[in-house]
Amino acid sequence: MPPTAPRAEAWPGLTSPHLSPLLPPAPPRPSAAPARAPPASRRPRRRQRPPPRRAWRHWAAAGAAGSCSLPRRGARSLNMAAAVARGGGASGCPTVPLANGRCIPVLGLGTSHQGGYSHDAVVHALRKCGIRHIDTAKRYGCESLLQKAIEESDVKREDLWITTKLWHSDYGYENTKKACLESCERLGVEYLDLYLIHWPDTHVPGKSNREVRAETWGAMEELYEKGLCRSIGVSNFLISHLEQLKEDCVITPHVNQVEYHPFQRPQELVDYCRSRNIVFEGYCPLAKGEALAHPSITQLAKKYGRTPAQICIRWSIQNGIVTIPKSTKAERIQENCKVFDFNLREEDTKLLDTVNINNKLIHLTYPLWKG
Numbered sequence: 001m002p003p004t005a006p007r008a009e010a011w012p013g014l015t016s017p018h019l020s021p022l023l024p025p026a027p028p029r030p031s032a033a034p035a036r037a038p039p040a041s042r043r044p045r046r047r048q049r050p051p052p053r054r055a056w057r058h059w060a061a062a063g064a065a066g067s068c069s070l071p072r073r074g075a076r077s078l079n080m081a082a083a084v085a086r087g088g089g090a091s092g093c094p095t096v097p098l099a100n101g102r103c104i105p106v107l108g109l110g111t112s113h114q115g116g117y118s119h120d121a122v123v124h125a126l127r128k129c130g131i132r133h134i135d136t137a138k139r140y141g142c143e144s145l146l147q148k149a150i151e152e153s154d155v156k157r158e159d160l161w162i163t164t165k166l167w168h169s170d171y172g173y174e175n176t177k178k179a180c181l182e183s184c185e186r187l188g189v190e191y192l193d194l195y196l197i198h199w200p201d202t203h204v205p206g207k208s209n210r211e212v213r214a215e216t217w218g219a220m221e222e223l224y225e226k227g228l229c230r231s232i233g234v235s236n237f238l239i240s241h242l243e244q245l246k247e248d249c250v251i252t253p254h255v256n257q258v259e260y261h262p263f264q265r266p267q268e269l270v271d272y273c274r275s276r277n278i279v280f281e282g283y284c285p286l287a288k289g290e291a292l293a294h295p296s297i298t299q300l301a302k303k304y305g306r307t308p309a310q311i312c313i314r315w316s317i318q319n320g321i322v323t324i325p326k327s328t329k330a331e332r333i334q335e336n337c338k339v340f341d342f343n344l345r346e347e348d349t350k351l352l353d354t355v356n357i358n359n360k361l362i363h364l365t366y367p368l369w370k371g
């Protein structure tokens with residue numbers, strides 16, 4: 001059957017013809033009670049296709065954003081400069097393969113609310129710094145602004161990796177699908193490279209967090225199967241949340257995006273994610289700027305002739321973490337991208353690995369980490 005015409009009346013405000021083939025069945029009218037997803041336990045369990053052996057060599061041919069240039073395991077020992085020389089993604093940035101064969105650029109540009117967005121800086125990042133990976137969220141309120149910056153940059157959609165996130169006010173089976181389409185519309189894209197559930201806490205009266213997460217993930221799986229989201233994942237999920245999701249759902253998240261910087265190195269979670277083929281993405285790599293004055297970091301900056309920000313970003317990437325520093329300043333973005341032409345020696349990565357043991361942990365964003 002040919003794709004049906006856009007159902008503008010069913011998806012108010014969503015009129016892009018390019019979205020029409022991907023529109024899921026029309027949702028109930030706003031007054032009607034939203035349809036519930038069948039309980040996850042009653043849905044047939046499908047096995048996720050395992051990645052092929054030595055898959056990162058073959059994933060390049062899988063039509064992902066760029067050719068994968070970093071094996072996920074053992075990334076610490078990799079020479080990134082060599083990885084770039086081998087040919088990274090569209091911008092030359094090394095990429096990390098996800099379990100589904102897509103490749104995420106290991107360095108991205110963060111955006112945020114509360115003064116965390118600058119149009120000129122994003123355009124500069126795309127045009128002059130080779131940034132091809134942008135992290136945003138509905139919560140940050142800058143998806144529409146990003147559409148303008150991407151248009152102005154003239155970078156082709158297929159060369160970009162765009163991640164956005166589902167905010168908890170949109171959790172639930174039907175709401176999730178609608179929110180995804182709305183994010184696509186605001187960003188002016190036909191698909192997302194990665195869609196994340198922003199937080200494990202759900203705030204839905206009368207339902208457990210676990211129940212809402214399972215319903216929401218059911219919708220994420222459907223968005224993935226329809227091609228609207230090329231990869232799906234979670235953010236701020238602890239091992240317990242991922243274990244529950246394993247029991248309740250079918251597709252393993254491709255990514256878990258979590259706070260990761262020298263003061264906050266949740267190694268147990270990193271190891272758990274790796275054991276389940278979930279790529280670990282680290283946010284706040286500069287600890288929101290707080291790491292930049294730490295003596296271990298300033299000493300290393302001096303030793304390598306780099307800036308403290310470059311040391312933090314390089315350390316994170318060398319630990320095999322997809323890393324998304326944010327800056328609203330063109331010159332800082334430029335600085336933050338220059339991290340692929342040097343290697344931290346093993347003793348120095350180890351020194352930074354222990355900063356979080358020797359210092360009081362800083363949990364910038366997620367109170368659950370305190371538990």
Ligand SMILES: NC(=O)c1ccc[n+]([C@@H]2O[C@H](COP(=O)([O-])OP(=O)(O)OC[C@H]3O[C@@H](n4cnc5c(N)ncnc54)[C@H](OP(=O)(O)O)[C@@H]3O)[C@@H](O)[C@H]2O)c1
Pocket residue numbers: 109110111112116135136198235236257258282283284285286287288289292307309310324325326327328329332333335336365
């Ligand atoms: N999933 C989640 O729950 C979650 C939570 C938080 C963040 N995130 C994502 O992670 C991204 C990064 O996190 P973040 O912005 O909170 O923290 P961050 O990247 O660790 O730090 C950003 C701060 O550092 C400053 N900065 C950036 N580059 C610098 C440099 N070279 N020298 C000195 N200062 C520099 C920035 O100021 P200027 O802007 O003034 O340069 C800003 O104040 C966010 O943008 C967002 O995309 C996700």
